[in-house]
Amino acid sequence: MLEAGKEFTAETFPPNEMDYNSQMFWNGGMDLNSKATMAFLRAKCVGGGSVINQCLLDRFHDEVFEEWREASSLDFLTGAEMKKHYDEIEKNLVLQEIPPEYRNKNAEIFINGMEVMGRVWSPLRRGHTDCAIEEGNDCIACLGGCHRDSKQSMLVTFLPRAREHGLETMTETTVKKIEADKQEVVVHALKSGETLQLESKKCVVAGGSFGTTSLLLASNFKKQLPALGEGFYCHPQIMNFGVYDEPIDSHKGMFQSVKSADPELHAQGFKLENVFAPPIAIALLTPGYGKQHQEWMKKFRNLACIEVAVKDVGRGRIKLDKKGRLIVEKNLTKEDQRRARIGVEFVTDIFYKTGAKKVMVSPFTFGLHLMGGCSLGADPSISVVNEEFNLHGFENIYVSDSSVFPRAPGVNPALTIMALSHRASERILANW
Ligand SMILES: Cc1cc2nc3c(=O)[nH]c(=O)nc-3n(C[C@H](O)[C@H](O)[C@H](O)COP(=O)(O)OP(=O)(O)OC[C@H]3O[C@@H](n4cnc5c(N)ncnc54)[C@H](O)[C@@H]3O)c2cc1C
Structure with missing residues (x-):
């Protein structure tokens, strides 16, 4: 690897x-x-996003797979077929909800607000073993990696198992190009300024939406695969803050524990979660300069926060410029903006109905769930990866990450990335 x-x-x-x-x-x-x-955030470390994410692990609803099946014409994309892959992955993970007594005040505001508005909420399901909640551990620190090895990242789950089976890892090694013919795949990489060339019979590309797509573009696959780079989604996220008279301390304890589970809100095309961020990120998300900005930051402890994450329909595009640098064309379409606006208005109501004195909607939109660019599909003219998880026309190159998503699911993607990868691994073995 x-x-x-x-x-x-x-x-x-x-x-x-x-x-x-x-x-x-x-x-x-x-x-x-x-x-x-x-803005887009993506991890660069062994274990990828699983090391720095919140490990909120949801299965997709059947309707997501129906949309995907329609978009891809691939029959295996059904809730029933994917269930066995979810089951298999979940056997290897410890998944839990945060007990009610350990929800923080930000979560309580979320729950009260949803109930006042007559909407359904539910606990989030997280991958962790022991976060020492009762000792007052603040899980926000694990956005920079879990110091307790509690978070169910690749580092403590699948990587050790892969290593037991002989996986070797080369770190700080950036793959620049891959070439393939019927016999072998040649990988060109850069490590500490030195170029490396590695040959193998098969290769799995798993660099994430930006990493995989830009690598395949740099390797000139666009000629054979016209859909390469098309259809990029990211669940554009808007952070909303309620300012309360008393300290909320949204950064304390288990800082993310509840979500919207209301079918009507879901049908409007967004999801809500209680959330917060560490100080540098909050400073970035806060409007104004100088004194105005300082006034917001002084309220750090009094802020409640709920994110609106849009199930985006606008098809972004991943490209490279003439120097090979990543270009991401992604804007909110009118429909995406409508979804965001309804979500933000709903959250604003929650804050005011639970006693907030002021509401601030961050002017900054960002994407944490980077998906697409190498869409799964049966038709090589509109997709990149086939049902065997091969690049169309290249039986020795597989793709196994979020780049294969044909559409935005509107649900946290990590568990399904693992479930699809489980399926990909079955196909790789079957074709060995
Ligand atoms: C702050 C944050 C919180 C999140 N929280 C959640 C959550 O709670 N639940 C959830 O479901 N999702 C969450 N996500 C999203 C989730 O983490 C990602 O969708 C997921 O990790 C993507 O997996 P992937 O395998 O596609 O790619 P990645 O996890 O991004 O892995 C790709 C790896 O490939 C490496 N790479 C890329 N290009 C190259 C190259 N050319 N050469 C060598 N190596 C390369 C990268 O460095 C990276 O380590 C969160 C994301 C962020 C940023």
């Missing part, structure tokens, strides 16, 4: 937000769209 980032352990994760942004993310924590109106 070749990984551009470093490998960290519970003992070596960077100790603060500034350091983990610069050491564990691509481009210091942020890629921007071509108009610089939207």
Whole structure:
């Protein structure tokens, strides 16, 4: 396994937000769209996003697979067929909800607000073993890696198993190009300024939506695969803050534990979760300059926060410029904006109905769930990866990550990335 980032352990994760942004993310924590109106976060470390995410692990509803089946013409994309892959993955993970007594005040505001508005909410399901909640551990720190090895990231779940089976890892090794003929795949990579060339019979590309798509574009696959780079989605996220008279301390304890589960809200095309972020991120999300910005930051402890994540319909595009640099064309369409607006208005109501004195909607939109670019599908003219998880026409190159999503699901993607990867692994073995 070749990984551009470093490998960290519970003992070596960077100790603060500034350091983990610069050491564990691509481009210091942020890629921007071509108009610089939207930011994207993607991990750069062994274990990828699973190391720095919240490990909220949801299955997709059957209707998502119905949409995907229609878009891809692939029959295996059904809830019933995917169930066995979810089951198999979940056998290897410890999944739990946060007990009610350990929800923080931000979660209580979310729950009260949903109930006042007559809407259904539910606990989030998280992958963790022991977060020492009763000792007052603040889980927000695990956005820079879990110092307790509690979070069910790849580092403590599937990677050790793969290593038991002989997986070798080369870190700080960036793959620049891959070439393939019927006999072998040749991978060109850069490690500490040195170029490397590796040959293998088969290769699985798993660099995430941006990583995989840009690598395949740099390797000139666009000629044979015209859909490469098309259909990028990211669940554009808007952070909304309610300002209360008393401290809410949204950053304390288990900072993310509840979500919307209301069919009507879901049908409007967005999801809600209680959430917060560490201080540098909050500073970035807060409007104004100088004194105005300072006034917001002084309220840090009094802020409640709910995210609106839009199930985006606008098809973004991933490209490379003439120098091979990543270009992401992604804007909110009118429909995406409508979904965002309804979500934000709903959350604003929640805040005011639960006693907020003021509401601030962050002017900053960002995407954490980067999906698509190498869509699954039967037709090579409108998709990139076939039902065997091969690039169309290349039986020795597989793709196994979020780049294969044909549409935005509107649900946290990580568990389904694993479930699809489980299916891909079955196909790889079947075709060996
Ligand atoms: C802050 C944050 C919180 C999130 N919370 C959740 C959550 O709670 N639940 C959820 O479902 N999802 C969450 N997500 C999203 C989720 O983590 C991602 O969707 C998921 O990790 C994507 O998996 P992937 O395998 O597609 O790619 P990644 O996890 O991004 O892995 C790709 C890996 O490939 C490496 N790579 C890329 N290009 C190259 C190259 N050319 N050479 C070598 N290596 C390369 C990268 O460095 C990276 O390590 C969150 C994301 C963020 C940023």
